[in-house]
Amino acid sequence: MLVLGIESSCDETAAAIINNGKICSNVIASQITVHSKYGGVVPEIASRKHIEAIYVVLKQALNDANVTLEEIEGIAVTRGPGLVGSLLIGLSTAKALAYALDIPFVGVNHIEGHIAAAFLTENVPSFPFVALVVSGGHTNIYLVNNYHNFQLLGQTRDDAAGEAFDKGANLLNLGYPGGVVIDKIAKSGNPQKIAFPRAMKDSTDFSFSGLKTSLLTMLKKLNRNLNAEELPDIAASYQEAIVDVLMEKTIKAAEDNNVSRIVVCGGVAANSRLREKFERETSLRNIGLFIPPVILCTDNAAMIAAIGEIMLKDGRSDTLDLNAVSRWPLGA
Numbered sequence: 001m002l003v004l005g006i007e008s009s010c011d012e013t014a015a016a017i018i019n020n021g022k023i024c025s026n027v028i029a030s031q032i033t034v035h036s037k038y039g040g041v042v043p044e045i046a047s048r049k050h051i052e053a054i055y056v057v058l059k060q061a062l063n064d065a066n067v068t069l070e071e072i073e074g075i076a077v078t079r080g081p082g083l084v085g086s087l088l089i090g091l092s093t094a095k096a097l098a099y100a101l102d103i104p105f106v107g108v109n110h111i112e113g114h115i116a117a118a119f120l121t122e123n124v125p126s127f128p129f130v131a132l133v134v135s136g137g138h139t140n141i142y143l144v145n146n147y148h149n150f151q152l153l154g155q156t157r158d159d160a161a162g163e164a165f166d167k168g169a170n171l172l173n174l175g176y177p178g179g180v181v182i183d184k185i186a187k188s189g190n191p192q193k194i195a196f197p198r199a200m201k202d203s204t205d206f207s208f209s210g211l212k213t214s215l216l217t218m219l220k221k222l223n224r225n226l227n228a229e230e231l232p233d234i235a236a237s238y239q240e241a242i243v244d245v246l247m248e249k250t251i252k253a254a255e256d257n258n259v260s261r262i263v264v265c266g267g268v269a270a271n272s273r274l275r276e277k278f279e280r281e282t283s284l285r286n287i288g289l290f291i292p293p294v295i296l297c298t299d300n301a302a303m304i305a306a307i308g309e310i311m312l313k314d315g316r317s318d319t320l321d322l323n324a325v326s327r328w329p330l331g332a
């Protein structure tokens, strides 16, 4: 089935076309440069930028896939969670196209989309598996029993892991979004140099706000500019504290539930240290690890089309009165 996916939940306008689980095109227009000067995503600006980009992105996705709009058989669009003003641009576009082309469309949960990125790779995980969804807005562990059955095993009580990266980078004056920058700088640092706290050791839930405070306290005590040798060690140690808890809790969740497959997805799954540590630890324990390529970890529309195609093939579709939702917990 030739499915068009549309994603506009935050600061990426994306369109993709997939055919029977295979990516034909995957176009992403990022607004990062616009928001970076404000130190975070400005919702009103995001909505306006989505309006500017959506047509161009759609056209590019059709061109890259070498298909015409008339050939599209169904549309999958992110319905939530996310910024409502941003979501509405993608959702309205999807509804208008579905109406004009007289084809079905389905509203997709963004978190479900992140997990579905794992279905777009060569090595597809079979059910059940444990999924760690780590992004700028979410840090959730799920037991995934089938395409539509998610059991929430743990979640963050405060900041998401991506937020912890971004807030840490902000304290270190590294710009926004900070995950990629910390990842890069940390490569030349010593991750054992500073013992940042690992919170909620005995819980399945996460907490990252104490980590950020601990970095702030350390910088305040230092009360001077960091020198060139100090920054990589701080970045590496801070990153290690985030990666350690993500890894330990996910592996424990898999073992406690007798599951031998782990999917890691969402923007933070692009982190090189996280990928390296998960690979090492899961192979030692004979657990199958499924982390999509970086381009499918950060926000994209191929992942939305992937789960959308499965839903549409199941005969599921939505009506034109479907609204966007800012909150849409999965399996809670």
Ligand code: KG4
Residues within 6 Å of the ligand: 010, 134, 135, 136, 137, 138, 161, 162, 163, 165, 166, 177, 178, 179, 180, 183, 266, 267, 268, 269, 270, 271, 272, 297, 298, 299
């Ligand atoms: O999934 P995503 O693109 O958007 C949301 O749904 O939130 O995730 C964005 C988050 C940001 O917080 C960003 O700093 C983080 O993913 N991120 C990274 C890396 N690349 C993106 N965090 C750590 N290391 C990276 N390499």
Ligand code: ZN
Residues within 6 Å of the ligand: 110, 114, 135, 136, 266, 267, 298, 299
């Ligand atoms: Zn996302």
